[in-house]
Amino acid sequence: MKRYEDLSPSLRCIMTPGPVEVDPRVLRAMSFPVLGQFDPEFTGIMNETMEMLRELFATGNQWAYPVDGTSRSGIEAVMVSLIAPGDRVLVPVYGRFGHLLHEIAERCGAEVHTIETGWGSVFEPGEIIAAMKRIRPDVVALVHGETSTGRVQPLAEIGQACREQDALLIVDAVATIGGIPVRTDAWKLDAVVGGTQKCLSVPAGMAPVTYNARAEAKLLKRKRVERGLRGGEVQPGEHSFVRSNYFDLSMLQDYWSPARLNHHTEMTSMLYALREGLRLVLEEGLEARYARHKLHEQALVAGLTAMGLALYGDPDxxxxxxxxxxxxxxxDGEAVRSLLLEHFGIEIASSFGPLKGLIWRIGTMGFSCRENNVLRLLGALEAALQRHGYPVACGRAVQAALDVYEAESG
Amino acid sequence: MKRYEDLSPSLRCIMTPGPVEVDPRVLRAMSFPVLGQFDPEFTGIMNETMEMLRELFATGNQWAYPVDGTSRSGIEAVMVSLIAPGDRVLVPVYGRFGHLLHEIAERCGAEVHTIETGWGSVFEPGEIIAAMKRIRPDVVALVHGETSTGRVQPLAEIGQACREQDALLIVDAVATIGGIPVRTDAWKLDAVVGGTQKCLSVPAGMAPVTYNARAEAKLLKRKRVERGLRGGEVQPGEHSFVRSNYFDLSMLQDYWSPARLNHHTEMTSMLYALREGLRLVLEEGLEARYARHKLHEQALVAGLTAMGLALYGDPDxxxxxxxxxxxxxxxDGEAVRSLLLEHFGIEIASSFGPLKGLIWRIGTMGFSCRENNVLRLLGALEAALQRHGYPVACGRAVQAALDVYEAESG
Known part of the structure; x- marks a missing residue:
């Protein structure tokens, strides 16, 4: 029999747009013994997690809970539950993950309309609103932070326009939740999907979602009780029920409600991790956390610029x-990445599609977003570029970043 | 701000049909730092996990990997990928999870035909084969071990019949994998779904699946490359593509192949847990593991019977x-369960639908399936029944179980 070695992963400095490093408190939480899914201690943990998610999403919504799967499971759950076959869906695309929303909407049976803007920029709110007036969508699906291009789409005016046109606004905040403000209620977002393995710094495996009463009303029209659990309820017609069982939010919310109607078996250890990750976020404080992300970005950018590198995309x-x-x-971008990983233990990311080979993507997310990581990366990248014959302005990057940190603390 | 306490779950003795207790080695594996999803160390762990899953499923199939979600995510992934809208699907139902397969097949847009047998028994293979001859299904979907009733459905003759009629056989082995034999190739099963939180004793969160070349051929006919990653490939027509992105096995296998085509972000810590759980299974040895499950069942049954309790269902x-x-x-079954949980720290399960309030369900699965747990449960259940005024034959249950263990070791 082949022998499989003891697990012994190397310690990495992960400066990608996710998955990123995980706080030791979160790692430890996963090592606690499991509870049964209907054990009152466990349902207590479920309820606390919902409370903390409401704070994270800045919402008074009743529903805020994780979908059990990676980030795109949350996106698919929200879309397949809120988009009925034949619905008109508008997807403004400004990077790879906009294409993903288009893809999923199509698989949901929607009539999908897209507008596109060049990669590296985002939409003026007016462009999206004009398209909405033309297309009269039932649903608008939009990426908040596009990791493929490193851009952020302003949302507040879109939320307001969706109310006025009675469209539902679904937002992919996988990359932004916990790192920059996501103001669900203030911006009038109807459904928001977050990710765990980016700014929350919890391992990939859950996708926190929240949605409001407008979204729930649509959901309840499509509700169907599972065979084997059904009483005498009237079931919806042939074409309106949700095409997925696993992702049917009307069933998930029954499981997360006091009724605890059995659906899947909640992921015990991942929920422990999410709860601990959320505690860390709330202990730090949301606004302090956003400020920390901003500070380390500034230091990183100062260092990269001082080294003589140029940033991609519209700075605004x-x-x-x-x-x-x-x-x-x-x-050779890949050779530099390999050198960083193999010799320095540092991971940065490449990109997708039209940007493949043209840019590196450096994440400053969650637990990975800290001074020693930024300084370590700058020093290593400088050495790696020098090693590859690039005429780097040696010794400046780390100093420029230290200047930013000193100015902040001084 | 509300203060959330340190996580501190109680230590439970979990004797339910899942989730069950997790080996400390698996818990520890989850506390290791994470690696990036395309880090060569991590893709190495992915490959090893696939190798071990092939052994677990007793298959030479190329494809054996986890779907990232709880057990029913694996069931839905296999069904939505292998059942095209309009396909004729036969689901023999002998308990709650047969109803779930019916439910999911309907949501996939299938023309579903069911046959049912009374809860507490299973089908004679001839009954299923006769229905197959009548219905000529494209797919047969069948539960191997039905936890709602505690029954096991023989599969070998069904596999052969599916080959003869050119139907695909999908098997839900969530409850059986790692606990009793699941012989994928020998029984000619086309696609099999396992669960982690039962006999593998890994926390809920992944669903190992395997499927053979017959299943893959159907999958590839429906294959569609994701928008944003597409080259010039011809895409399938409007109605044949898989209705889910997250569960499209043709994309998942590209992610698990050397091409590593980006899809979701693999659940790092859950994969660490699955790998460690599989190592434990293979170190014990599959046949030894099945024998262990058989032994502790015998001891449990001897104890329950000696206590004066009767078992539910057809013993065959x-x-x-x-x-x-x-x-x-x-x-009052629920009062006994509460007493066991609150005073003894032991969890057993109630049941669903027509069996609610009529039976308790006791699991002997994976790491929970061990002598000290069986003896502890028997002693506690005896005391709980006595406490509730039932004329239990005191002192006999534990002795009867010890007799079984002594006979085995002697």
Missing amino acids: CKLTVVTCVLIPEGI | CKLTVVTCVLIPEGI
């Missing part, structure tokens, strides 16, 4: 937590 | 890893 819509760097002419 | 098709006990006349 730069996403705080992802910094896209143009790979200098003549440098 | 009893599922080794779940023992259903009739709640004695006049005893």
Whole structure:
């Protein structure tokens, strides 16, 4: 029999747009013994997690709970539950994850309309609103922070326009939740999906979602009780029920409600991790956390610029937590990434589609977003570029970042 | 601000049909720092996990990997990927989870045909084969071990019949994998779904699946490359593509293949847990593990019977890893369960639908399936029944179980 070795993963400095490093408190939480899913101690933990998620999403919504799967499971759950086959859906696309929303909406059977803007920028709210007036969508699906290009789309005016046109606004905040403000209620977002493995710094495996009463009303029209659990309820017609069982939010909310109607078996250890990650977020305080992400971004950008590197994309819509760097002419971006990983234990990311080979993407997210990581990365990247023959302005990057930190503390 | 306490779950003795107790080695594996999803160390762990899953499923299939979600996510992934809208699907139902397969097949847009047999028994293979001849299904979906009733359905003849009729056989082995034999290749099962939180004793959160080349051929006909990652490939027509992105196995297998085509972000810590759980299974040895489950079931049954309790259902098709006990006349089953949990720290399960209030379900699964747990439960249950005024034959249950253990070791 083949022998499989003891697990012994190397310690990495993970400066990608996720998954990022996990706080030791969260790692420890996963090592606690499991409870049964209907054990009152466990349902207590479920309820506390919902409370904390409401704070994170800045919402008074009743429903705020994790979907059991990776981030895109949350996106699919919200979309398949809120988009009925034949619905008109508008997806403004400004990067890879906009294409994903288009893709999922199509698989939901929607009539999908897209508008696109060049990668590296985002939409003026007026462009989206004009498209809404033309298309009269039932649903608008929009990425808040696009990690493929490092851009952030302003949302507040879109939320207001969706109310006026009676469309539902679904927002993919996978990359932004816990790192920059996501103001669900103030911006009138009807459904928001967060991710765990980015600014929350919890391992991939859950997707926190929240949705308001407008979204729930649509959901309840499509509600269907599972065979084997059904009483005499009237079931919805052939074409309106949700096409997924696992992702049917009307069933998930029954499981998360005091009724605890059996659905899946909640992921015990992942929920322990999420609860601990949320505690860390709330102990730090949301606004302090956003300020921390901003500070380390500034230090990173100061260092990269001092080194002689140029940033990608429109600076006016730069996403705080992802910094896209143009790979200098003549440098093999993948060789630099490998050198960083193999010799320095540091991971940065490449990109997708049209940006593949053109930019590196550096994340400053959650637990990974800290001074020693930023300084370590700058020093290592400088050395790696030098090693590859790039005429780097040696010794400046780390000093420039230290200047930012000193100015902040001074 | 509300203060949330340190996580501190009680230590439970979990004798339910899942989730069950987790081996400390698996819990520890989850506390290791995370790696990036494309870090070569991590893709190495992915590959090892696939190798071990092939052994677990007793298959030479190329494809054996976890779906990232709880057990029913694996069931839905296999069904939505292998059942095209309009397909004829036969679901033999002998308990709650057969109804779930019916439910999911309907949501996939299938023309579903069911046959039912009374809860507490299973089908003669001839009954299913006769229905197959009548219905000519494209897919047969069948539960291997039905935890709602504690029954096991023989599969070998059904696999052969599906080959002869060119139907695909999908098997829900969530409750049986790692506890009793699941012989994927020998029984000619086309797609099998396992669960983690039962006989594998890994926390809920992943669903290992395997499928053979017959299943893959159907999958590839429906394959569609994700928008944003697409080259010039021809895409399938309007009605044949898989209705889910997250559960599209043709994309998942590209992610698990050397191509590593980006899809979701693999659940790092859950994969660490699954890998460690599989190592434990293979170190014990599959046949030794099945024998262990059989031994502790015998001891449990001997003890329950000696106590004066009667078992539910047809003994010829009893599922080794779940023992259903009739709640004695006049005893409040939920009050006994609460007493066991609150005073003894032991959890057993109630049941669903027509069996609610009539039976208790006791699991002997994975790490929970051990001598000290069986003896502890028997002693506690005896005391709880006595406390509730049931004329229990005191002192006999534990002795009867010890007799079984002594006979085995002698």
